Amino acid sequence: MSVATLAVRLARFDDLDDPGSRGFDPAGQGRDTLLLVRRGHEVFAYLDACPHYGGTPMAWRKDAYLNGDGTRIVCHAHGAQFDIATGECLVGPCLGQRLTRFDTAVTEDGDVCVFMPPDSAPTCNEAGGEKVRQ
Ligand code: FES
Numbered sequence: 001m002s003v004a005t006l007a008v009r010l011a012r013f014d015d016l017d018d019p020g021s022r023g024f025d026p027a028g029q030g031r032d033t034l035l036l037v038r039r040g041h042e043v044f045a046y047l048d049a050c051p052h053y054g055g056t057p058m059a060w061r062k063d064a065y066l067n068g069d070g071t072r073i074v075c076h077a078h079g080a081q082f083d084i085a086t087g088e089c090l091v092g093p094c095l096g097q098r099l100t101r102f103d104t105a106v107t108e109d110g111d112v113c114v115f116m117p118p119d120s121a122p123t124c125n126e127a128g129g130e131k132v133r134q
Contacts, residue, residue: 005103005115011036013043013106019070019084022063023048026116031057034102035065036112037073037084045102045114046087050075052094073099 010024016038023032035058037044048065049055052075059065060076067074072090073082080092087099103115 004118006118007105007113007115009107009111009113010034010045011112013038013110013112016043016112019066020063021059021065021073023059023065026114032059032062034114034116035059035073036104036114037065039070039084042085043104043106043112044084044087045104046073047100047102049100050077050080050094051089051097051099052078052080052092 008026010026011022016022016036018038018040021035021037024034024036025032026034033048035046035048048057048059050058056075056077058073058075058077064076065073067081071084073084074080075092078093080089080094082089082099087101089095089097105113107113
Protein backbone atom coordinates (compact mmCIF):
# COMPACT_ATOMS: atom_id res chain seq x y z
CA MET A 1 0.00 0.00 0.00
CA SER A 2 1.44 3.38 -0.93
CA VAL A 3 1.14 6.39 1.35
CA ALA A 4 0.08 9.70 -0.16
CA THR A 5 2.57 12.50 0.17
CA LEU A 6 2.71 16.18 -0.54
CA ALA A 7 5.80 17.80 -1.96
CA VAL A 8 6.66 20.94 -0.04
CA ARG A 9 9.30 23.43 -1.12
CA LEU A 10 11.40 24.31 1.91
CA ALA A 11 14.64 25.92 0.78
CA ARG A 12 16.88 26.89 -2.06
CA PHE A 13 19.54 24.22 -2.54
CA ASP A 14 22.25 26.83 -3.05
CA ASP A 15 21.34 28.48 0.26
CA LEU A 16 22.30 25.34 2.21
CA ASP A 17 25.87 25.11 3.47
CA ASP A 18 27.89 22.12 2.24
CA PRO A 19 28.11 20.23 4.44
CA GLY A 20 25.40 21.86 6.45
CA SER A 21 22.06 21.43 8.16
CA ARG A 22 19.01 23.53 8.75
CA GLY A 23 15.85 23.09 10.80
CA PHE A 24 12.32 23.88 9.60
CA ASP A 25 8.87 24.15 11.11
CA PRO A 26 6.74 23.03 8.15
CA ALA A 27 3.61 22.32 10.18
CA GLY A 28 3.71 25.58 12.13
CA GLN A 29 4.26 23.97 15.54
CA GLY A 30 6.42 26.77 16.88
CA ARG A 31 9.66 24.76 16.78
CA ASP A 32 11.72 23.01 14.15
CA THR A 33 10.37 19.53 13.50
CA LEU A 34 12.22 18.67 10.31
CA LEU A 35 15.84 19.00 9.27
CA LEU A 36 17.62 19.15 5.96
CA VAL A 37 21.23 18.09 5.54
CA ARG A 38 23.20 18.93 2.44
CA ARG A 39 26.20 16.82 1.50
CA GLY A 40 27.68 17.70 -1.85
CA HIS A 41 25.02 17.43 -4.52
CA GLU A 42 22.63 15.52 -2.24
CA VAL A 43 20.10 16.70 0.31
CA PHE A 44 18.40 14.58 2.98
CA ALA A 45 15.35 15.26 5.14
CA TYR A 46 14.52 13.80 8.55
CA LEU A 47 12.11 14.38 11.37
CA ASP A 48 13.86 16.30 14.16
CA ALA A 49 13.04 13.49 16.56
CA CYS A 50 15.64 11.23 18.13
CA PRO A 51 14.61 7.55 18.31
CA HIS A 52 16.45 7.16 21.61
CA TYR A 53 14.05 9.00 23.82
CA GLY A 54 10.54 9.88 22.80
CA GLY A 55 11.30 11.92 19.73
CA THR A 56 13.58 14.40 21.48
CA PRO A 57 14.63 17.41 19.33
CA MET A 58 18.27 16.95 18.41
CA ALA A 59 19.94 20.32 17.78
CA TRP A 60 21.83 22.08 20.57
CA ARG A 61 21.14 25.43 18.91
CA LYS A 62 19.25 26.54 15.82
CA ASP A 63 20.34 24.50 12.76
CA ALA A 64 23.14 22.66 14.64
CA TYR A 65 22.46 19.05 13.70
CA LEU A 66 25.90 17.92 12.51
CA ASN A 67 29.11 16.89 14.22
CA GLY A 68 32.18 19.11 14.02
CA ASP A 69 33.40 17.91 10.63
CA GLY A 70 29.93 17.64 9.13
CA THR A 71 30.07 13.90 8.54
CA ARG A 72 27.21 12.75 10.80
CA ILE A 73 23.93 13.95 12.23
CA VAL A 74 24.16 14.24 16.01
CA CYS A 75 21.56 14.23 18.74
CA HIS A 76 23.01 16.55 21.32
CA ALA A 77 20.88 15.17 24.17
CA HIS A 78 23.00 12.03 24.67
CA GLY A 79 25.41 12.11 21.74
CA ALA A 80 23.89 9.62 19.31
CA GLN A 81 25.41 9.88 15.83
CA PHE A 82 23.49 9.06 12.67
CA ASP A 83 24.51 8.31 9.10
CA ILE A 84 23.57 11.29 6.93
CA ALA A 85 22.32 9.21 4.01
CA THR A 86 20.35 6.55 5.87
CA GLY A 87 19.56 8.03 9.28
CA GLU A 88 20.85 4.88 10.98
CA CYS A 89 22.32 5.34 14.45
CA LEU A 90 26.02 4.41 14.23
CA VAL A 91 27.18 5.50 17.70
CA GLY A 92 25.28 6.03 20.92
CA PRO A 93 22.34 4.75 22.91
CA CYS A 94 20.00 3.95 20.00
CA LEU A 95 22.33 1.76 17.93
CA GLY A 96 20.50 0.16 15.03
CA GLN A 97 17.53 2.51 15.19
CA ARG A 98 16.91 5.15 12.56
CA LEU A 99 15.70 8.67 12.15
CA THR A 100 12.47 9.04 10.18
CA ARG A 101 13.46 9.99 6.65
CA PHE A 102 11.48 11.79 3.97
CA ASP A 103 12.24 11.68 0.26
CA THR A 104 13.61 14.85 -1.28
CA ALA A 105 14.05 16.28 -4.74
CA VAL A 106 15.71 19.37 -6.14
CA THR A 107 13.67 21.10 -8.84
CA GLU A 108 15.20 22.38 -12.05
CA ASP A 109 15.08 25.88 -10.62
CA GLY A 110 17.00 24.82 -7.52
CA ASP A 111 14.32 24.45 -4.84
CA VAL A 112 14.49 21.61 -2.33
CA CYS A 113 11.20 19.72 -2.07
CA VAL A 114 10.40 17.31 0.73
CA PHE A 115 7.72 14.66 0.24
CA MET A 116 5.71 14.58 3.46
CA PRO A 117 2.62 12.77 4.71
CA PRO A 118 -0.41 15.07 4.38
CA ASP A 119 -1.02 15.15 8.14
CA SER A 120 2.41 16.67 8.76
CA ALA A 121 2.51 18.89 5.68
CA PRO A 122 1.75 22.56 6.04
CA THR A 123 -0.42 24.84 4.11
CA CYS A 124 1.54 27.11 1.81
CA ASN A 125 1.32 30.05 4.17
CA GLU A 126 2.41 28.08 7.25
CA ALA A 127 5.49 26.72 5.53
CA GLY A 128 6.57 29.89 3.89
CA GLY A 129 6.87 27.50 1.00
CA GLU A 130 4.72 26.18 -1.75
CA LYS A 131 3.05 22.86 -2.35
CA VAL A 132 4.25 21.62 -5.68
CA ARG A 133 2.36 18.34 -6.13
CA GLN A 134 -0.44 16.32 -4.60
S1 FES B 1 17.57 11.62 23.09
FE1 FES B 1 18.93 11.55 21.38
S2 FES B 1 20.64 10.44 22.09
FE2 FES B 1 19.24 10.44 23.75
